[in-house]
Amino acid sequence: WPKVSSLFLGDVAAVGLGEAEHPLLGASAELPDADGMLFTGRLALSTHPWLAGHTILDTVLLPGTAFVELAIRAGDHVGCDYLEELTIEAPLVLPAQGGVQLRLSVGAADGTGRRPLSLHSRLESLPAEEPWTRHATGVLSSGGRPEASFELSAWPPADATEVELDGRYEGLLDIGFAYGPAFQGLRRAWQRGGEVFAEVALDEGTAEEATAFGLHPALLDSALHAIGMGGLGNTGGEGRLPFAWTGVSLYASGASALRVRLTPAGNDGVRLEIADTTGAPVAAVETLGLRPVSAEQLQSARTAYHESLFRLEWTTTAGLADVAGADVPTDGRWAVLGADPFGLGTTAYGDLATLAAAVAAGTAPAPEYVVVSPSAELGEQSARAAHRAAAAALTAVQRWLEEERFGDAPLVVVTHGAVAAEADEPVADLAGAAVWGLLRSAQSENPGRFVLVDTDGREESLRALPAALASDEPQLAIRAGAVSVPRLARVAAEPEGDDARGLDPEGTVLVTGASGSLGGLVARH
Template sequence: AALNGPTSVVIAGDEDAAVSIAASFGAQGRKTKRLTVSHAFHSPLMDPMLEAFRKVAESLTYEAPKIPVVSNLTGTIAPAAEIATAGFWVRHVREAVRFLDGMRAMEAQGVTTYLELGPDGVLSALGQECLAGESEHVALVPVLRSGRPEAETLTTALATLHTRGTAPDWAAYYAGTGAERVELPTYAFQREHYWLDAGTAYGDVSSVGLGSADHPLLGAAVSLADAEGFLFTGRLALDTHPWLADHAVMGTVLLPGTAFVELAVRAGEQAGCDLVEELTLEAPLILPERGGVRLQIAVGAPDDTGRRTLALHSRPDEAGDDEPWVRHATGALAAGGAEGSFDLSAWPPAGAERIDTDGLYEGLADAGFGYGPVFQGLRAAWRGDGEVYAEVALPEDTDPGAALFGVHPALLDAVLHTIGLSDLTENPGQGGLPFSWTGVRVHSVGADTVRVRLSPAGNGTVSLQLADVTGAPVASVDRLALRTVSPDQLTAPGGASDALFTVDWTPIPATSEQVSPDRWAVVGSEVPGLGTLGGEIAAYADLGALAEAVAAGTALPERVVVSLTGDSAAPEGPGAANQARPAFEDTPEGR
């Protein structure tokens, strides 16, 4: 009567014969069950009613189906003209149901979504057994389920069809409910699980009287009450900033020199200074394997020209109040940084020669520079006309991303890797760390891919110009100097011996030539001892008098001697010599 599956067959007909066949299967260990039905459908016992059924079927009006129909009468796609006849449906009463063949016919047609219209999910269960191929991407969806609310099962079925590419008539479904269509985001859902990363948890710093710094490397920012300065604080650790572990030098994780630049840029932004005039790194900031370091950035009050001093210090988490802070960098911030006027839209530059970058990071690793994936951003490089060009990008999954920084430290650090491929510095090919930055400007923020032009800037320094993928300016550096580093310079923080760079006095031998005082000038009272040199030495009451004499045509003196002994006519204090400079620098000879 029916082939319902590979192991499910229904037998119908004379009761004695059917019972005998069932007993034979039972003796073979097969499971059998007598169905509770009123008639032996799909068997010869239906013959007496076929003519009466035909008359009823012929009284109906038929239309050809608009979609293909797989018939359980044949187990194949039924011809449209045949379905629209009474004889087709009479055969359905008499002949066997070939459900197994019908399911496999649909499977062969590429069907992967099956909707069961009926009082329960019996056919969905049978259909699952009929499929011969992989079933993990197949869905069999019953519209109704026994014992469950109809509205729930119907809605679930429609939702399942919708998620599998079918387009239900939602207007008809929601008719009369007042529901309205709303716009979804313009991007496709990624279908990825997302665990919220707490990141650097500083909490609500406003509850303790501080302002949020809104920066991945900082926690709080506050303007000082008794001065026109600012103080920024934060905490750095590998558990809260794991991406920094990708910047290891000689086996020690260091805060990149480019991160100091980013911190200076952020501090300058809040202080109204868009130019990092200078930034000198004095000691490395080592990130320990366990625990972290506390960070302070102090920005001083503006001087007469609007310049502000900058100092960055750190101290380990476990340090007591009596333990000194380590100063890592000092610098100056200023306002009025020029807009970027360069253009790198023509890319790569015409006539530039491609530089082979294969094996770059392997070579740097052998030299002790262990750059992880986040810092391996150099994609391509070229050289031409004494300059070097590069294309640098952050990995797609970099977290935190470029949008949270002025210029992402890992991106800017990867820019510097190009220097090792060139002869722009005194030691080409040797790895080095940033030592001093001059004239750093950020023109636009958030770039994750940049084009770079590196040019010699004199005295072993280089200048940098960074642009986005359209060639528009992102950042520029007037001069950058690098210094080599050795393992003994990378010890745990705690004192001056840890400094990466130290001051070394170099003796200059005294000249044996006779010094003539003819082009000397004295400001203030006569300086004891000058008379022994002989000659006429011009004297001026104060700096103003010297400036007037130079403006009137007096030859610019080769040396100016200023008394620091307290004469009221002369400036006092250790800065007196610097105060004398403007008196003659603003002249044609001085310039």
């Protein structure tokens, strides 16, 4: 028989990678320059069907316990035996068709042996330029794991009252938490004061896989189904998911059945002490934080997007969330041309020629920023105001490009209400909107020479102007002192429904720009 390359037999060593040795991971790679590790994997309901049993509000999610399992396994590879903290930032949705690519990275150790970790995912159907989604971050450490200070050999616990579990999973289903057979592992429960004791076990089919995991995610997740009994976790009867894990220790691996003691930790947190069926320690969680989950959050996480259709979105970037601070300088570094409707308080000049003459005569320094505010006059008719403002802006642009004295300074065009930077925000200044359209074209032809700023006129927004301009962004919107910038975002793909409307062959269709040959073909079609 012809020999088949190990590359086609799934041997990761054939492509220079290491075995991850875990059901949720495919390969590992050392990062020599970073003194870290990278783990890759692929999750799909076709290859991990038991994950379909974790359906929250009609959405299949990777359980938070799986994030913990992945982090602990990564720690094993780099010699870290303690998961100090793990925060789940975004849910990881598993699609009905296809799979999700995983990237679990562990960074370099600091002086105390602590290593950062992060977990990202991306749908395998998306193009390579599509960004990865970060779902979790955390910290691993070496030598910090505390010794187990508990054992649960006395079982059932003394003086505890057994809790009736009939209808427990039906009640969870009523609030949108639909658990499959692998996750319906809560067998018995007891209550003693504020403590809850739970007995959990995997179903027969899933138990066969338990030895491949440190602590099977479905088994640990089943233990969390006791949260809410007796007010534990302060859930208030609403569905909550784990999102913040602190102080996770694994003492033994491969368990298929557990005894668990759950106690309050802080206001809404829970502490877990986990043992095997003999009472010997298996794991401990110092604090587990939970938070509510809504259908809107999950809808956003599972939304599909068009590959080549984009929309404009105003977003706040790092460092520009709240930059309100220093006033506009009045020492000549800023200059205003014409009227100063926003009250910047800096030196004003009638026009650019006047400013240029003052600089040439030495009576004024060369400004760092030159501000102009073309806008509608009070009571002016909208169409007339748009024409006038656009003509004034065009004249200012042409003269600015002709003037060589200010080659290093940008012309800052400030408007008020000319763009909708927030949802449902009206565009109040139509004349300013026309100016924005003109200046955007000028920016594309002359990079770095013009800056567009739209404000809400509030004092804190004007105070944010100096720091906003220092960001070197060509277009800015300032609302209540917070600065946002325009970015392209993919348009969400609407699911196909039965109510989709088609073209009525007997109706009237307006086709614009159909004067050419292609337009004629479209119109005839």
